[in-house]
Amino acid sequence: MTTKTHKQTPGKSTRAERDAVAKQQAKSQSINYAQANLQASCMSAVLSEAYASKLFPECDLVDAVDCLRDKIKGIQDGDMKPMEAMLIGQAQALQTMFVYLGKQAVAKTSLPQYTAFMNLALKAQSQSRATIQALTELKYPKQACFVKQANIANGNQQVNNATNTHAPAHARVIENPHNELLEVQHYEWLDNGTAATPSATNQAMATVAT
Numbered sequence: 001m002t003t004k005t006h007k008q009t010p011g012k013s014t015r016a017e018r019d020a021v022a023k024q025q026a027k028s029q030s031i032n033y034a035q036a037n038l039q040a041s042c043m044s045a046v047l048s049e050a051y052a053s054k055l056f057p058e059c060d061l062v063d064a065v066d067c068l069r070d071k072i073k074g075i076q077d078g079d080m081k082p083m084e085a086m087l088i089g090q091a092q093a094l095q096t097m098f099v100y101l102g103k104q105a106v107a108k109t110s111l112p113q114y115t116a117f118m119n120l121a122l123k124a125q126s127q128s129r130a131t132i133q134a135l136t137e138l139k140y141p142k143q144a145c146f147v148k149q150a151n152i153a154n155g156n157q158q159v160n161n162a163t164n165t166h167a168p169a170h171a172r173v174i175e176n177p178h179n180e181l182l183e184v185q186h187y188e189w190l191d192n193g194t195a196a197t198p199s200a201t202n203q204a205m206a207t208v209a210t
Helices: 015-038 040-055 061-076 081-107 111-139
Strands: 183-185
Touching: 015 040, 040 061, 061 081, 081 111
Parallel strands: none
Antiparallel strands: none
16 A cells, blocks of 8 residues: 655745744734834824824824934933923913913903913913923033031031032031039049048048058
8 A cells, every 4th residue: 555745846835834934924013013112202103193194194104203213312312402492392382372372361251261261371371381491400400419417426416418518617516525524513623633631520531641
């Protein structure tokens, strides 16, 4: 009895090999989507494109991602000019919204409408002020505050807190009160170095001659 063997035609792959290749391609595509989902440039461009497409219909999402990626790279390298320009533009746009909404509030005759537009105007004004503050902190960062602390283990403790590194002009010396226990009064010691005169009533307490 003879058995037939199937010979693979050169240049053709088996079904199992095709399935393995398709599975690998699907996995690679899923990894690409996952990586894109975690990229700030990609996700931010997706959200920006949803709004910007109304203004610029010809804008391509891939080009937007590339431009944003280049901008992020420049900021990471230390070029903060794009961030400064963005904050300036936002502050000016919010100022424009504040003026427009304020004019709309003045034009209203009913109190509810006037209040609604005025609240929106003041919110725009508040956001503009916050944006200007953020721009100022970006342009002129706050100086770090250095705190010095000196602790004296024995006796009283003195803590000196300073916001600069310059030494104080005068320093107050703190005396240790334990050193005063041997004194009756200031500058008077218990043993003053002179022999006391023995009392006449008790001669046994006289000083023994040496």
